[in-house]
Amino acid sequence: MTQGSLLIVDDDELLLESMADSLRSLGYRAETSENCEDAIRRMKDYPFDAVICDVNLPDQDGFRLLEWATQFVPQTQVILLTGLGTIESAVEAIRLGAFDYLTKPIVEEELNFTLRRALGKKQMLTNSQQLKQAVNQRLGIGNIVGHDYRMLKMFDLIESVADMRTTVLILGESGTGKTMTARAIHQMSKRRDKPFVEVACGALSDSLLESELFGHVAGAFTGANHDKVGKFLQANGGTIFLDEIGTASPSLQVKLLRVLQDREFEPVGSTKTQKVDVRMILATNLDLEEAVKKGEFRQDLYYRVNVVSLTQPPLRERVSDIPLLADHYLQEFVIQTGKGVAGFSQEAMELLQRYRWPGNVRELVNAVERAVVLTRNTVIQPGDLPESLRRDDSFAELGGRFGAVGNHLKSALADPEKQLIIEALETHGWNRQETADSLGINRTTLYKKMKKYGISFERQLLS
Numbered sequence: 001m002t003q004g005s006l007l008i009v010d011d012d013e014l015l016l017e018s019m020a021d022s023l024r025s026l027g028y029r030a031e032t033s034e035n036c037e038d039a040i041r042r043m044k045d046y047p048f049d050a051v052i053c054d055v056n057l058p059d060q061d062g063f064r065l066l067e068w069a070t071q072f073v074p075q076t077q078v079i080l081l082t083g084l085g086t087i088e089s090a091v092e093a094i095r096l097g098a099f100d101y102l103t104k105p106i107v108e109e110e111l112n113f114t115l116r117r118a119l120g121k122k123q124m125l126t127n128s129q130q131l132k133q134a135v136n137q138r139l140g141i142g143n144i145v146g147h148d149y150r151m152l153k154m155f156d157l158i159e160s161v162a163d164m165r166t167t168v169l170i171l172g173e174s175g176t177g178k179t180m181t182a183r184a185i186h187q188m189s190k191r192r193d194k195p196f197v198e199v200a201c202g203a204l205s206d207s208l209l210e211s212e213l214f215g216h217v218a219g220a221f222t223g224a225n226h227d228k229v230g231k232f233l234q235a236n237g238g239t240i241f242l243d244e245i246g247t248a249s250p251s252l253q254v255k256l257l258r259v260l261q262d263r264e265f266e267p268v269g270s271t272k273t274q275k276v277d278v279r280m281i282l283a284t285n286l287d288l289e290e291a292v293k294k295g296e297f298r299q300d301l302y303y304r305v306n307v308v309s310l311t312q313p314p315l316r317e318r319v320s321d322i323p324l325l326a327d328h329y330l331q332e333f334v335i336q337t338g339k340g341v342a343g344f345s346q347e348a349m350e351l352l353q354r355y356r357w358p359g360n361v362r363e364l365v366n367a368v369e370r371a372v373v374l375t376r377n378t379v380i381q382p383g384d385l386p387e388s389l390r391r392d393d394s395f396a397e398l399g400g401r402f403g404a405v406g407n408h409l410k411s412a413l414a415d416p417e418k419q420l421i422i423e424a425l426e427t428h429g430w431n432r433q434e435t436a437d438s439l440g441i442n443r444t445t446l447y448k449k450m451k452k453y454g455i456s457f458e459r460q461l462l463s
Helices: 013-025 036-045 062-072 087-095 108-137 149-161 178-187 206-214 250-262 288-293 299-305 319-337 346-354 360-374 387-392 398-402 409-427 432-439 443-453 457-462
Strands: 005-009 029-033 050-054 077-082 100-103 168-171 196-200 239-243 279-284 308-311
Touching: 005 013, 005 036, 013 029, 013 108, 029 036, 036 050, 036 062, 050 062, 050 108, 062 077, 062 087, 077 108, 087 100, 100 108, 149 178, 149 308, 168 178, 178 196, 178 239, 178 279, 196 206, 206 250, 250 299, 288 299, 319 346, 319 360, 319 409, 319 432, 346 360, 346 387, 409 432, 409 443, 432 443
Parallel strands: 005 029, 005 050, 050 077, 077 100, 168 279, 168 308, 196 239, 239 279
Antiparallel strands: none
16 A cells, blocks of 8 residues: 555656665555656656655746646645755745745655655545535535434435436425425535525425526517527526415426427427427426326426425424424524524423424524514513414313313313323334433333323324
């Protein structure tokens, strides 16, 4: 195993070969060059770890090589050599990006020590670059908060499909974060530096949506005074995300099917075929399989879009993620507002976990923002949360749901507690320890309550 790859540049052939042999004996891979132009050509062909270059070369000086390396191969460490070293030239070399500046005659131990430091810096830069790439690659997922087992499975699936051109269908209720998931897939793909174009299909009429997606030429319809580039062409090379795809009309579904199959289309009013290279991600909160049975969605299009499907679980099925999400967005809004809010009281957090969240994560974000903006406390209290949460709280509903004459309060309280435990168990795949942690109780207490209410995995399967 070599110590590192080196390029030695000097017009003194005897010194050049002597230095190369010495460094090879120390375990380095050393190549040689006698002028600046040849050295730069070699550096274009191979990523050397370090370059040892004499300042005085027959064609151009070593500072020219240093300038080129700093611009085009910044991770390669350049060590300049000179027989007429001055403090001023050494300072200038370091200022221009040289790792070090040594004077001849070269002392082997000094050169070896300098190379070890240079290669150490090169490794640090490489590690930093790899870390940056990893952060960029996981940027989208990093924005999706959750440790529920269904979310973790979804993260794995996102990583598996991100780098392919395969069409992805994202299923889930409104507000569960389908757009964020689509962005995560794009961000983790090789297309991350290309456009990500989002189209809300349900927000436009059929005719406007067709023009929005495929563009139009001047005179195509009343008001079309000039050519318009459609979203598919704007997304060329990148990703197009079609949200609410279930609302597309039958005629538009035919055109979408063609784009999916052939990656080509004609703008409205044009006979000229446009070809595009796009990755398509689609999302819907509708049951497309049921829509196919009713004749509302084309079966062939359904099979085309349903190659890989991701399901975003509703927030009410991710009870254990609510504290994570609430704290995450609390920190965001604290930074935005500059308010000194430290967190949620236990009562407020319990209220958040009992609420059914029909608006899912989007509703939670709004609730947290409102609480941060309006609270006068350092800790969010139940009274800081929207009235709808308190009004819809399971325990506040007891009068309506369990208030029949003759019902004992204790039995009335038992049903919501039982339901909460069952939901938490299902959320955590019936892992008792994780369920107990999410409910804020110890495992022994959980076992007692499961026995008290007759809760078991087998009974749930049969129910």
